[in-house]
Amino acid sequence: MKRSFMLCILAALLLLCACVPxxxxxxxxxxxxxxxxxxxxxxxxxxxxRTEPPATVEPPVVPAGSPVPEQxxxxxxxxxxAPDALSxxxxxxxxxxxxxxxxxxxxxxxxxxxxxxxxxxIGLPEGEKRDGLxxxxxxxxxxxxxxxxxxxxxxxxxxxxxxxTDALATKPYGDEPPYAEIIDxxxxxxxxxxxxxxxxxxxxxxTEVEPDPARISAELMNKDHVVVRLQQxxxxxxxxxxxxxxQAVMLYTSHGMRAPQNxxxxxxxxAAQRFxxxxxxxxxxALGLICADEDRRLMWHSQTGVEDGVYRxxxxxxxxxxxxxxxxxxxxxxTGRRAANADPEYAYHPPQETVLATVQDGAVxxxxxxxxxxxxxxxxxxxxxxxxxxxxxxxQKQIFMNVYLDRGxxxxxxxxxxxxxxxxxxxxxxxxxxxxxxxxxxxxxxxxDVDDLLSRTWYENQSFLTVNAIDGxxxxxxxxx
Numbered sequence: 001m002k003r004s005f006m007l008c009i010l011a012a013l014l015l016l017c018a019c020v021p022x023x024x025x026x027x028x029x030x031x032x033x034x035x036x037x038x039x040x041x042x043x044x045x046x047x048x049x050r051t052e053p054p055a056t057v058e059p060p061v062v063p064a065g066s067p068v069p070e071q072x073x074x075x076x077x078x079x080x081x082a083p084d085a086l087s088x089x090x091x092x093x094x095x096x097x098x099x100x101x102x103x104x105x106x107x108x109x110x111x112x113x114x115x116x117x118x119x120x121x122i123g124l125p126e127g128e129k130r131d132g133l134x135x136x137x138x139x140x141x142x143x144x145x146x147x148x149x150x151x152x153x154x155x156x157x158x159x160x161x162x163x164x165t166d167a168l169a170t171k172p173y174g175d176e177p178p179y180a181e182i183i184d185x186x187x188x189x190x191x192x193x194x195x196x197x198x199x200x201x202x203x204x205x206x207t208e209v210e211p212d213p214a215r216i217s218a219e220l221m222n223k224d225h226v227v228v229r230l231q232q233x234x235x236x237x238x239x240x241x242x243x244x245x246x247q248a249v250m251l252y253t254s255h256g257m258r259a260p261q262n263x264x265x266x267x268x269x270x271a272a273q274r275f276x277x278x279x280x281x282x283x284x285x286a287l288g289l290i291c292a293d294e295d296r297r298l299m300w301h302s303q304t305g306v307e308d309g310v311y312r313x314x315x316x317x318x319x320x321x322x323x324x325x326x327x328x329x330x331x332x333x334x335t336g337r338r339a340a341n342a343d344p345e346y347a348y349h350p351p352q353e354t355v356l357a358t359v360q361d362g363a364v365x366x367x368x369x370x371x372x373x374x375x376x377x378x379x380x381x382x383x384x385x386x387x388x389x390x391x392x393x394x395x396q397k398q399i400f401m402n403v404y405l406d407r408g409x410x411x412x413x414x415x416x417x418x419x420x421x422x423x424x425x426x427x428x429x430x431x432x433x434x435x436x437x438x439x440x441x442x443x444x445x446x447x448x449d450v451d452d453l454l455s456r457t458w459y460e461n462q463s464f465l466t467v468n469a470i471d472g473x474x475x476x477x478x479x480x481x
Contacts, residue, residue: 036468040380040434075113076109076385080109083107084106085107086103086104086107089103094405095400095403095404096407099410099412099413101415104414106418107388108420110322115320115437116378117379119376119433120376121373124230124231125372131211134211138221138226139222141210143209154193161189217230217232226242239368241368242366258289259288259289268313268359272313273286275357276315276367282317283317285315285316314355314356315355317355319435323421324422326354329478333404333465351370355368356368379434385469385470391472395441395467398467399465414443414444414445415441416442418440418441422437423436423475424480425475438475440463443464
């Protein structure tokens with residue numbers, strides 16, 4: 001008992017010596033007290049970024065007596081002083097208990113010539129853009145109303161769940177997953193879908209329709225049972241989806257990702273990339289394979305991936321060479337969600353723009369493009385940014401103000417990636433959005449240094465802190481500002 005008491009005293013003294021002081025200020029929210037607009041519109045002298053030549057390029061030979069040429073402008077990465085990687089650790093008292101931050105992270109900064117700030121709107125393509133999309137996805141008219149789509153989708157989902165249930169009976173992922181519960185849920189879903197299928201007519205004739213450009217939402221299909229939906233709600237939600245009814249399987253909406261692990265998965269990534277390139281609306285970049293539910297369980301045990309011949313690919317829209325990621329704010333954070341939700345000047349905020357694709361037999365059989373953006377204007381051609389050191393100072397100060405921990409449960413936060421990207425942020429008193437440069441800090445947490453793969457997968461799509469690269473304010477991705 002005495003030994004335990006002395007160990008507690010020693011641990012407390014070590015924490016007092018090793019931890020940074022407990023912060024006292026409130027978390028920074030709402031964009032530098034309303035000054036963000038001023039910083040964007042009037043940024044002062046603009047820094048000059050230009051792509052640096054590769055390291056293998058020899059410098060030009062300057063003849064004796066010739067004037068010395070001007071040195072090329074530095075890239076964004078070198079101008080803001082961002083390293084390729086960062087390693088450091090520090091501790092402090094978060095809200096509830098002690099948080100230790102271990103940073104061993106790659107620093108991802110696009111090799112770009114400038115950092116513009118755009119105003120964008122959410123909406124489906126219109127006019128010629130919409131016509132071009134329909135022709136790319138469906139081919140030339142005539143188009144039809146998808147009267148028999150429901151039957152085909154039900155048949156496909158029943159077949160998929162039946163195959164999945166049969167596979168689970170072999171316990172392919174070890175003894176840990178709750179197989180009985182999953183199988184019972186699948187059988188219940190199959191029974192419900194079978195009853196719905198019985199109510200469907202045996203056949204449905206094609207009904208030819210003309211696309212109505214005045215309609216915000218529409219459903220069209222071709223003779224090959226390829227269905228395209230254009231949906232836009234009054235409060236700003238917009239989705240374009242494609243499905244091959246005879247082949248499409250359930251597209252998981254989880255954005256947790258992993259890298260391709262074999263040639264088949266790499267080929268699927270390339271097929272998705274080629275398909276979205278053909279859309280011709282926005283640049284995209286294939287990021288990785290989506291971790292489906294069974295994929296997550298398999299990863300916890302073998303990390304090999306699911307061999308069902310169906311690959312689900314996540315892609316990021318790219319503007320001016322800068323990707324947009326669909327992270328959410330860390331579940332255990334206090335970035336300002338309560339204040340943000342109570343602010344009437346910021347209305348409903350749709351999620352970030354995302355592109356998800358299913359690839360089967362080398363072809364895209366399903367696509368979901370959520371909340372597509374269209375650039376309305378460029379507010380600043382090359383905005384001034386904080387240095388990387390200033391961003392890190394903000395992170396080290398704010399992370400302790402931003403994390404809730406249970407008392408008596410210290411945690412270790414492992415930062416594995418620090419990424420520069422765009423985020424769509426709602427403008428005050430407007431239906432439009434800024435496309436702003438931000439920094440995200442990604443990784444996983446462990447409780448009492450328990451480092452297991454299950455712990456990591458829970459944090460796959462969460463950003464522990466999103467920092468505005470212009471003014472250093474903290475953005476809650478869950479509410480959009």
